[in-house]
Amino acid sequence: MGNQKLMRLAYGGMFAAAITVATMFFKVPIIVGYIHLGDGLIFLSAAVLGPFAALAAGIGSALADLVAGYFIYIPVTFCIKSLMALIASWGWQHKLGFLQTVCLYTLCEGVMVGGYFLFEWLVYGVETATVAVAFNAVQGAIGMAVGCVLVSFFKNGLLARSK
Numbered sequence: 393m394g395n396q397k398l399m400r401l402a403y404g405g406m407f408a409a410a411i412t413v414a415t416m417f418f419k420v421p422i423i424v425g426y427i428h429l430g431d432g433l434i435f436l437s438a439a440v441l442g443p444f445a446a447l448a449a450g451i452g453s454a455l456a457d458l459v460a461g462y463f464i465y466i467p468v469t470f471c472i473k474s475l476m477a478l479i480a481s482w483g484w485q486h487k488l489g490f491l492q493t494v495c496l497y498t499l500c501e502g503v504m505v506g507g508y509f510l511f512e513w514l515v516y517g518v519e520t521a522t523v524a525v526a527f528n529a530v531q532g533a534i535g536m537a538v539g540c541v542l543v544s545f546f547k548n549g550l551l552a553r554s555k
Contacts (some may be wrong), residue, residue, distance in 0.1 A: 400444055403440060403448075404437075404444055404445075405448075407433065407437040407440070407441065407445065408448040408455070409452065410433050410437075410452070411434060411448065411449060411452025411453055411473075412430075412452045412453075412455045412456045412459070414428060414430045414432070414433045415428045415429070415430030415452070415453060415456035416428075416459055416460065422530075423523075423527065424520075424523060425462075425527065425531075427531045427534055428456075428531070429534070429535075429538050430456065430473075431476070431504070431536075431539060432534075432535050432537070432538025432539040432541070432542050433452075433538075433539075433542070434449040434452075434453070434473060434480065434535070434539070435477075435480050435500070435535070435536075435538075435539030435540075435542065435543055436539065436542040436543055436546060437449055437477060438480035438481040438483075438484055439546055439547070440546070442481045442484065442485060443477075443478055443481045445477040445480070445481050446474040446477045446478040446481070447474065448477070449473040449474055449477035450471070450473050450474035450477070451470070452473075453469045453470065453472075454469050454470040454473075457469050465511075468507065468508070468511045473504075475503055475507070476501075476503055476504055479496065479499060479503065480497065480500050480539075482496075484543075490540075490544070493543070494536065494540060497535075497536040497540065498532075498536065501529075501531075501532030501533070501535055502532070504528060504531075504532055504535075505525060505529055508521075508524060508528050509521050509522075509524065509525055509528070512524050
């Protein structure tokens with residue numbers, strides 16, 4: 393295995409663990425679940441790992457559901473968070489500006505809100521799914537804000553020093 397592949401695998405594992413920790417331990421409980429910082433780290437992982445971040449995001453977020461006891465959410469969380477990272481990595485590869493990045497993260501969080509709405513509608517009914525939309529939207533806004541700060545720091549801090 394080449395050095396680059398090994399580094400990507402190591403970073404992927406570290407990001408999966410960091411996403412799990414940020415989701416599990418930096419959270420505020422609400423009526424339907426909790427608000428957490430994990431989405432911000434998903435966006436950072438997309439900036440660092442590119443499309444490979446989809447695995448780190450899916451695994452890290454699914455592990456948080458496993459540890460928290462939200463077993464029914466594990467497969468849907470894996471899919472939604474992986475898709476978010478995949479979409480976000482597209483933006484990093486195309487070197488989007490700040491406003492474009494915010495729009496892209498809005499799309500990613502829209503995928504999250506819509507994905508959980510669809511799942512909860514099928515499992516719990518439309519009333520419960522509709523109530524959860526507002527809370528998921530707040531989670532999405534926080535994830536976008538944290539992601540913008542982390543990715544901006546990464547772009548301006550770490551990448552600027554390596555040039």
